[in-house]
Amino acid sequence: MEVLKHKTTPVLRSLFRNRLLQNTLFSRGLSRNRLLQNTLFSRSLSRNRFLQNTLFSRSLSRNRLLQNTLFSRGLSRNRLLQNTLFSRGLSRNRILQHILFFRSLSRNRILQHILFWSLSYYCLLIFFSPGPPEKIDFIYTAAFHIPLLIAVYINLGLLVPFILRKEKYVYYLLSLVTLMCISAGLNTFLFNVVIDYLVPSYYFIAYYNFPELFLFALIYLGLTTLIKLSRGWFMLVRLQNEKSETELKFLKTQINPHFLFNSLNSIYALSLKKDTQLPASILKLAEVMRYMIYETDADYVPLENEISYLKNYIALQQLRNAGSMQLSFEITGDPALYKVAPFMFIVFVENAFKHGGSFIQIQLAMTGHLLRFHVVNDKGELDDPEPLDFKGLGLDNVKRRLDLLYPGNHRLEIKDEATLYTVQLSIDIL
Numbered sequence: 001m002e003v004l005k006h007k008t009t010p011v012l013r014s015l016f017r018n019r020l021l022q023n024t025l026f027s028r029g030l031s032r033n034r035l036l037q038n039t040l041f042s043r044s045l046s047r048n049r050f051l052q053n054t055l056f057s058r059s060l061s062r063n064r065l066l067q068n069t070l071f072s073r074g075l076s077r078n079r080l081l082q083n084t085l086f087s088r089g090l091s092r093n094r095i096l097q098h099i100l101f102f103r104s105l106s107r108n109r110i111l112q113h114i115l116f117w118s119l120s121y122y123c124l125l126i127f128f129s130p131g132p133p134e135k136i137d138f139i140y141t142a143a144f145h146i147p148l149l150i151a152v153y154i155n156l157g158l159l160v161p162f163i164l165r166k167e168k169y170v171y172y173l174l175s176l177v178t179l180m181c182i183s184a185g186l187n188t189f190l191f192n193v194v195i196d197y198l199v200p201s202y203y204f205i206a207y208y209n210f211p212e213l214f215l216f217a218l219i220y221l222g223l224t225t226l227i228k229l230s231r232g233w234f235m236l237v238r239l240q241n242e243k244s245e246t247e248l249k250f251l252k253t254q255i256n257p258h259f260l261f262n263s264l265n266s267i268y269a270l271s272l273k274k275d276t277q278l279p280a281s282i283l284k285l286a287e288v289m290r291y292m293i294y295e296t297d298a299d300y301v302p303l304e305n306e307i308s309y310l311k312n313y314i315a316l317q318q319l320r321n322a323g324s325m326q327l328s329f330e331i332t333g334d335p336a337l338y339k340v341a342p343f344m345f346i347v348f349v350e351n352a353f354k355h356g357g358s359f360i361q362i363q364l365a366m367t368g369h370l371l372r373f374h375v376v377n378d379k380g381e382l383d384d385p386e387p388l389d390f391k392g393l394g395l396d397n398v399k400r401r402l403d404l405l406y407p408g409n410h411r412l413e414i415k416d417e418a419t420l421y422t423v424q425l426s427i428d429i430l
Helices: 002-128 135-164 169-198 210-273 278-294 303-321 346-355 393-405
Strands: 326-332 356-367 370-379 410-416 420-428
Touching (some): 135 169, 135 210, 210 278, 278 303, 303 326, 346 370, 346 420
Parallel strands (some): 326 356
Antiparallel strands (some): 356 370, 410 420
8 A cells, every 4th residue: 555655656646746836728728818808909999099189189189170260250250341441441531632632733823824824824814905905805815825835834734844944944844835836826726726716806916026926935934934933942942941940859859768768877976875865866868868858959058958958967977976087067158148059068068077087177158140169179098899989870860960950050170189188169159
């Protein structure tokens, strides 16, 4: 029995191992199959969910995009409609203004022409009638004006705008002589041939010969041409004056921000130092700004006001420099008797403070009708490479304003020496 037990034990062990191996392999296979199935199922589920989410997102995006597009289109259409209506309204207003302007202009011109020819008719009627004018004199004077009317309006409508104003003087002279000859010939033909058929109850003849009729045409064409050119010249002068006034206002507005910028820089420097003079500097700036805004609308202001403006600016700058600069401001004469263009001197004083060193000398002298302004300052070391305003906008601004306000009545000299800047401005105030 013991031998049998020893023999069966390895067999049982082998059988047990085989079954265990089979079970293990089966379990592993089953687990792998289940794992594979679960993985495939999960992947399929994930793909389906991802596909659903993608389709849902795309559908949602398309719906939102469609809604946004429709909303944007509706909004754009509304805005476009509003802008179109606004533009149409604006255009209609401008067109209406232009129509009214040209109607007014046309009415004035028509009235002027009627007045001119009425005066001409009256003068020639008196000239042609040795005594009290009769019916035949009225008819003759009216007929005499017909060739002159034709010649005058051909000259004003064709020759002047298309030949004379294009500076084709030789062609214009030849055309004018030809037109005067045609006018004289037409007058002769009118009284010798046509007028007898129109008014057979009266006997008309050409009382003037060809040279005399030529002279009449010359007088009328020359006179109307001069009136036409003088009107254009006066309109040109008016436009130039309006342009000069606009330019002066623009130059004046350029000075204000330039000055304000420099003043704010000065106040900013005081604030960095926590200087006790900061409130006083703000008060000075307020006084300066009040003058600039409320008292400089006219082309010329009292010289006293301009001097007060300069003094306030100098006081503002001295608060910043805190006595580190020697400054003198001398006034000779009575400023109450003079007026001057505003902001004419401030640029030179600004540059003296901005680029000056240890001293500034300012002199303002009034003698008779002559005003002299003199500024001298030494050159200090510049903290930045900023170019001097003597070569920039400030000086160009002053020069242009002097040319517009005091043409031929001023003299400006600027000397840029090694250590000094000198400005000498003389204005002849008539």
